[in-house]
Amino acid sequence: MGLLNGPLTFSRFMVVGRPPSDFSEFIDQRIKRHAFHGIGTDAQEKIMGWVGIENLLDTDFRHASYAWGDYLLFSLRIDRRSVPPSLLKIRALEAEQQHLKETGRKKIDKATREQIRDSVRQGLLGRTLPTPSFYEICWSVSNGSLLFTNLSEKVMQDFQDLFKASFDLTPLPYVPWDPQVMDKETAGNVEALQTADAGAVDPKTLGREFLTWLWFKSEERNGTILIPGVGETEINLVRRLVLESGDGDYSESVVCQGMHADLKEGRDALRRGKKIKEARLKLSRDAATWEFTLKADRFQFQSLKMPVVMDMKEEQENRDGRVLERIYLLETVIRSMDRLFAMFVSLRLPENWQHERTRMEKWLQSSSGQ
Structure with missing residues (x-):
């Protein structure tokens, strides 16, 4: 499990x-x-x-x-x-015909039809x-x-x-831009972004902007980032990237896949204004490596592969320690991503963003991303 x-x-x-x-x-x-x-x-x-x-x-x-x-x-x-819709439909029709036969009527009113359908459905559920x-x-x-x-x-x-x-x-x-879960400094930064004179930022878009920034950082200094409170961490995008523009029925997505997906198509999508909705990331620190898909809109983790913990099938006392070690490793990658996000939010403030944005634009326009 x-x-x-x-x-x-x-x-x-x-x-x-x-x-x-x-x-x-x-x-x-x-x-x-x-x-x-x-x-x-x-x-x-x-x-x-x-x-x-x-x-x-x-x-x-x-x-x-x-x-x-x-x-x-x-x-x-x-x-x-659950009852398959097609099964419910045919059984309800059979019950309606039986009802007409028994009552001698030619038609069934709406209320009776609904009662028959509900009765049939309950009967099928009871046998499922x-x-x-x-x-x-x-x-x-x-x-x-x-x-x-x-x-x-x-x-x-x-x-x-x-x-x-x-x-x-x-x-x-939990989302890291919710004031109820943020530390005071990050909460203050998010509030400042919302009220900035020069282009207020919708907190709901921060997750997608964060992943775009991570892509940029992954190709700077070979992906090595100094995370405050965590230390030197290497982060890379691997295998899969999903970008999207628009909302609801009018949304348009681009999926880029590949071992390290040179992601040329992804860069083109960014230039056309699409935002990164989810990305497959690899995070390494010391001798440990985590690989996972981060979903930007809810900050959810999918298919997280963690550093190997020794075989769980051993004595109970040692096994309990292994489980707690696995939880520690799990909390480590979560904390790293939260602090990376807090770092991004601090840089995203108007007084800090112009310099970072200029560097990102140069990266995006370059053919190699370097």
Whole structure:
């Protein structure tokens, strides 16, 4: 599974609210109360609850199996039933014909047709086996941050609803330009960008501008950047880049792929005003390397490959240490990207941006990008 091993895709949240003083007992009671207890024999379309992260059948959470040091690790299970539209259509037509035959009528009014359709649908749901899905959670209690291993808006909303009902705390989706999650300096810089006399910046576009700046930095000094509070870090764009212009039905995308995608097509798209929506990045520091796709609009990580942690299949005590080491490596790449973003926002201020922008324009117009 992603949090314990293998590639990892996740969205980020900040947990808002004041937890009770007896937090450990509170969590133990609430996670068990809202554990997954199976889907009934009726026609429920969806049922969800918490299960163990290692044993997906664990709904007892004995010995606080969700507790790993300062972290709470567990999974969300959602079972859904659905009826294929084509099956519902044919069964409803059959039921309507049967109704006409039994009543001797020639037509069915709208209300009756809807009742028949609903009855057929409920009957089909009751005979349909649910499909289970599992999503992992890593909750850092000390700093109120949380990772959820899915990017779907629908699934994230289900998670937020159950989490709030379970723990009386609110998980807010994280983006680094949200004043509720930023440090004071970065929050002040974002506010200054919004109110700048010479061209105010929409915070929602900052993620895309950030990825464009990262592309530029990846080709300057061989991609080496001195990140405040982190140190010398090398960052490169690899294999895939998605650019977009416009909104909604009027959006137009360009996808560039290749081992290191010389990305000539991507440069042309930038010159035409497109913004980078997502990029595959490789970040290296010391002897560690991370590779992932960063989605600019929500700052979500997709298919993150982390530095190798030794085999998890060993004694429990050592294994627990390996899991915590993996979480440490996960937090390291997240912190690096957040600080890179804060660095970009500082440079993006009007008094700093002209110099950086001039260099970026020269880079963009050059044939080699050097």
